[in-house]
Amino acid sequence: MRRVKFEERTAEEIAAARAERSLVYVPIGSLEFHGCHLPVGLDTMHAHAFCVAVAEKTGGVVLPPTYWGTQGHEGWEGSMLLKEDVVVALMRNVVEVLAAMGYEWIIIVTGHHPDVQGVLLREMAEEWMAEAKAEGKAEGKAKAKVLVMDPFAVQPIEPVLDHGGLVETSLMLHLRGDLVDMARLRTKEDAFKGVAESCVDATRKEGKVRFEGSVERLAAKVEEVVGKG
Numbered sequence: 751m752r753r754v755k756f757e758e759r760t761a762e763e764i765a766a767a768r769a770e771r772s773l774v775y776v777p778i779g780s781l782e783f784h785g786c787h788l789p790v791g792l793d794t795m796h797a798h799a800f801c802v803a804v805a806e807k808t809g810g811v812v813l814p815p816t817y818w819g820t821q822g823h824e825g826w827e828g829s830m831l832l833k834e835d836v837v838v839a840l841m842r843n844v845v846e847v848l849a850a851m852g853y854e855w856i857i858i859v860t861g862h863h864p865d866v867q868g869v870l871l872r873e874m875a876e877e878w879m880a881e882a883k884a885e886g887k888a889e890g891k892a893k894a895k896v897l898v899m900d901p902f903a904v905q906p907i908e909p910v911l912d913h914g915g916l917v918e919t920s921l922m923l924h925l926r927g928d929l930v931d932m933a934r935l936r937t938k939e940d941a942f943k944g945v946a947e948s949c950v951d952a953t954r955k956e957g958k959v960r961f962e963g964s965v966e967r968l969a970a971k972v973e974e975v976v977g978k979g
């Protein structure tokens with residue numbers, strides 16, 4: 751098994767991994783209310799675990815996850831969603847630093863929906879690449895390519911997305927079952943407030959199928975895109 755977590759490797763190992771494959775994954779999620787049965791960091795933990803599993807197949811390294819996200823269940827207990835421009839500026843700066851380190855492919859993976867965050871990051875990536883290209887022309891330098899990908903877009907079975915429902919609850923049961931409290935759904939009044947009621951049907955087995963299927967599909971997508979250069 752490859753060791754892919756950036757923060758766990760030495761500087762030398764990071765340089766060697768980059769020489770082998772100039773690819774870095776940047777997971778981002780949110781801190782957001784996810785019902786009475788799920789942890790608020792679900793989107794981020796999922797994005798991080800997903801990047802690690804994909805990188806074990808494709809090579810490259812995975813940055814530590816960014817819990818600071820934007821737009822969603824504002825005002826709900828446990829939600830800490832920052833301003834759009836703060837999150838975009840943070841991620842743009844991360845991209846700049848990674849590009850300066852020499853990474854050719856920077857893949858941002860956002861685990862948070864609605865897709866406002868994804869749209870903003872795609873816009874940022876396009877803008878940054880256009881600017882880098884204009885600059886690179888003058889300097890004659892190769893510049894990084896930035897892609898934004900979504901683990902829910904490659905779910906192997908329907909439905910592909912929900913908030914705290916069958917999809918997210920199953921994924922979390924598989925990834926961190928110790929953090930899921932299914933009993934709360936039976937005992938708490940208003941248990942389904944703010945989440946999809948399909949969460950009661952979630953199983954660890956479904957989470958495993960969903961997670962592994964989406965990892966396969968994204969790894970294939972990355973090989974296709976990155977392979978093309």
Ligand SMILES: [Zn+2]
Nearest residue numbers: 793863913918
């Ligand atoms: Zn979520």
